[in-house]
Amino acid sequence: MSAAARRGVLPGFGLSTGFTVLYLCLVVLVPLSAVALRSSSLGWQEAWKVVASPRALASYRLSFGASLLAAAANVVFGGLVAWVLARYRFPGRAFVDALVDLPFALPTAVSGIALTAVYGPTGFIGRHLEAAGVRVAFSPLGVTLALTFIGLPFVIRTLQPVLEDLDPEVEEAAAVLGASRWETFRHVLLPALVPAATTGFALAFARGLGEYGSIVFISGNMPMRTEIAPLLVMTRLEQFDYAGAAALATVLLLASFVLLLTINRLQAWTRTRAGAA
Amino acid sequence: MSIVVREVEKAFDATPVLRGVSLEIPDGELVALLGPSGCGKTTLLRIIAGLESADAGEVRHDGEDVSARSARERNVGVVFQHYALFRHMTVEENVAFALRVRRRPRAQVAARVAELLRLVQLEGLKGRYPQQLSGGQRQRVALARALATEPRILLLDEPFGALDARVRQELRRWLRRLHDELHVTSVFVTHDQEEAFEVADRVVLMNAGRVEQVGTPAQVFEEPASAFVMRFLGAVNAFKGWVEGDRAFVSGLDLELVAPASAAHRARAHVFVRPHELDVHRAPVPGSFAANVDRVLPLGAAVRIELSAPGFGGMVEAELDVRRSEALALAPGDAVHLSPRRVRVFPSREDELDSLTASGL
Missing domain, CATH: 2.40.50.100 (RNA polymerase II/Efflux pump adaptor protein, barrel-sandwich hybrid domain)
Structure with missing residues (x-):
């Protein structure tokens, strides 16, 4: 379909699309291509040495692994919170509802300090976990914990409206047809929630990849063990190695883009399966 | 299967909705619960289905008290007002749902679904999703789904409410013919007198949580039992x-x-x-x-x-x-x-x- 044919139905296609492209260029595309351009000043061989160094590889592993894990944990437990908020009316519900948004609002460094204070070896909870042989702060577990904290509202806020929109008649229909509560959940509710859950997962995951402030406090930043990729970029910058930092950033950029694209495709697929398209 | 409702009371937040409703529906009959909105007809239907529990009184299916049984255990077919189809399932999967959760053998399920789709004249659309169907087609899918386990009671809540006039006409006649074929005891809720008269064997007129009159369409029209019935009908x-x-x-x-x-x-x-x-x-x-x-x-x-x-x-x-x-x-x-x-x-x-x-x- 040509743009001209579309214009007849919904006016303003040319103008709005032009604006969209320009806006995305200025705000997103140009800064990102500057990163790629900067790294090209290194030359292939040198760039490869930077991005494929064992230290860099370990940091990718931690960044992507912890983000995936945290996003997955959020889908399960955030889903539970969203369910409770959407389904039940209880005293203090408004308070809990407001609490959910706190990780959005808090400066990430504050979150990091708070988490370290609680889960650190001498912290309120960390003390007991340490005694039980579980080390949270200054370990990959701590990184995952911080990312879970940061990503939680993304999952809850995408799932909650979908849960609230679910027609109670549909659940009644399942019950009348002889489905147990579990079967109703598994065959009727869950499929309706998958698209929103995927979106929440993607958002939490993307946020986790870029997170820096809250992690630097709780991770301890030990190279090869608890050093995240964004921190590695930061370290390069502090050493005035702009090209090296840019090369690392480009890798992160490409990897995130590919992952998000995959998740988006997956989401589009579940949506057509759900017949919502 | 006959249905007996005896002295059923129901209140929502201290607002009485049903005030001592008694009703007998013989086996195989098609009955309309007719009344203005807010008269309690849908609540009565939901109590018969087991989706709502009565505060007092009892409901018997085939002489057996089912008050303590959940909707799941009553084996009653229900067609919801907005159909309540499962959006992520095809027509075929929707119809097969009740059989699947009963773990019927695959071949048996396929045969029964094919039979039902033939009955509701939707054989060609079994791979479609509910969003791809017209209102009348969705209605028929909902009906086929409700009939899948051969329930002996079929309950329909405003079955034609969301359809346009012409489709409604057609579906009414079709529902009547279907009932003459299957003879499943059916109760449907409506606020439309014409609909009740055209489809039902007997009409139950309800007003403010009570049954005002029960009778054939001719009876209630010619010999209204109360000023309400007189005014409501025509x-x-x-x-x-x-x-x-x-x-x-x-x-x-x-x-x-x-x-x-x-x-x-x-x-x-x-x-x-x-x-x-x-x-x-x-x-x-x-x-x-x-x-x-x-x-x-x-x-x-x-x-x-x-x-x-x-x-x-x-x-x-x-x-x-x-x-x-x-x-x-x-x-x-x-x-x-x-x-x-x-x-x-x-x-x-x-x-x-x-x-x-x-x-x-």
């Missing part, structure tokens, strides 16, 4: 007057009653005359009253005359057949005389509860 002229023995009095007019009202003493009463039971004359006749023609509305086979009768409580409606109307050649502004052919009288009650007035109809 157009009617209502006058305030008096009743004594077999005579009714409205604004100086002395009317003879076919079926005497049970008032031995002079009592306040509602006096009703249906528009088609009101004769129009050019000259006064005994027992007639004067009126002026306001509008003449041709309705096809009949002609509706809107009149004002200042001495008789204002607006009056009469309905004549076309031939009689042509003979009279009425035009707006004409002075005419009206004589009721048949008058029905119901004594006024002090404590009248009426969903009609409550819902502003």
